[in-house]
Amino acid sequence: xxxxxxxxxxxxxxxxxxxxxxxxxxxxxxxxxxxxxxxxxxxxxxxxxxxxxxxxxxxxxxxxxxxxxxxxxxxxxxxxxxxxxxxxxxxxxxxxxxxxxxxxxxxxxxxxxxxxxxxxxxxxxxxxxxxxxxxxxxxxxxxxxxxxxxxxxxxxxxxxxxxxxxxxxxxxxxxxxxxxxxxxxxxxxxxxxxxxxxxxxxxxxxxxxxxxxxxxxxxxxxxxxxxxxxxxxxxxxxxxxxxxxxxxxxxxxxxxxxxxxxxxx
Numbered sequence: 164x165x166x167x168x169x170x171x172x173x174x175x176x177x178x179x180x181x182x183x184x185x186x187x188x189x190x191x192x193x194x195x196x197x198x199x200x201x202x203x204x205x206x207x208x209x210x211x212x213x214x215x216x217x218x219x220x221x222x223x224x225x226x227x228x229x230x231x232x233x234x235x236x237x238x239x240x241x242x243x244x245x246x247x248x249x250x251x252x253x254x255x256x257x258x259x260x261x262x263x264x265x266x267x268x269x270x271x272x273x274x275x276x277x278x279x280x281x282x283x284x285x286x287x288x289x290x291x292x293x294x295x296x297x298x299x300x301x302x303x304x305x306x307x308x309x310x311x312x313x314x315x316x317x318x319x320x321x322x323x324x325x326x327x328x329x330x331x332x333x334x335x336x337x338x339x340x341x342x343x344x345x346x347x348x349x350x351x352x353x354x355x356x357x358x359x360x361x362x363x364x365x366x367x368x369x370x371x372x373x374x375x376x377x378x379x380x381x382x383x384x385x386x387x388x389x390x391x392x393x394x395x396x397x398x399x400x401x402x403x404x405x406x407x408x409x410x411x412x413x414x415x416x417x418x419x420x421x422x423x424x425x426x427x428x
Contacts, residue, residue, distance in 0.1 A: 165193030166391040171244040173197045173236065175227050175284060176254030178205025180353030181303070184379030185251055185386045190218030192387055194249070197240045199223040201254075227254045227280030233287040247291040249390040252281040252302045259314045273317035278324040285332060289341070297340040301389045302329050303382070304345045306405050326401060333399030342398040344389050349405025351377040372407025
């Protein structure tokens with residue numbers, strides 16, 4: 164039996180990268196999928212991929228920072244599918260600048276997209292989940308919410324806020340049947356990381372324990388688990404999908420490359 168059969172999900176930022184991978188994986192597991200994205204053609208493309216594989220998709224052009232858009236998204240999903248079982252707050256953006264180069268607009272943009280958007284979408288989706296007596300909210304955070312990263316002050320602050328929001332909302336949802344969890348991706352090969360992926364000075368794959376960049380599908384698999392009934396005993400927690408990046412980066416000889424120990428013996 165498919166793990167998400169009969170469930171209706173919303174994936175924000177589902178037009179590309181990890182969001183698209185999550186939407187496709189949800190559909191493959193039997194869920195109806197509303198693909199919400201500021202990029203209307205990208206959302207439509209993801210839905211076309213879902214439909215071509217025999218799934219049921221709905222493209223919803225919207226901006227997660229606008230409450231009116233989040234409420235319209237909710238209404239469109241309910242009108243099409245009649246329920247909301249899973250919300251994946253995936254839409255995000257990043258600003259890479261030195262701290263003193265960050266403008267106030269940069270700061271507000273990072274907070275609005277990466278944190279306030281999670282808050283607004285959760286407020287829009289929750290009434291339907293509460294009425295049903297069950298639901299899953301998955302917020303995509305980042306390793307940047309756990310550790311300091313250079314030239315990312317606003318982004319790190321927003322992602323750390325996501326983790327705080329997840330814990331607080333999980334407490335508020337106690338006794339309702341609604342679970343709230345986070346996923347913290349690391350070095351994932353998505354369009355957001357395209358510049359780093361082609362930069363010869365960046366070796367994120369080498370900084371992980373598993374020795375490679377992550378794939379969007381790695382994040383999608385974690386999302387399927389958190390969306391499914393298999394995770395009903397988990398709430399307020401965070402799944403780090405980062406290849407061991409957080410436990411020790413393999414630079415300066417801290418973590419030997421595979422086979423290095425054997426070659427020295």
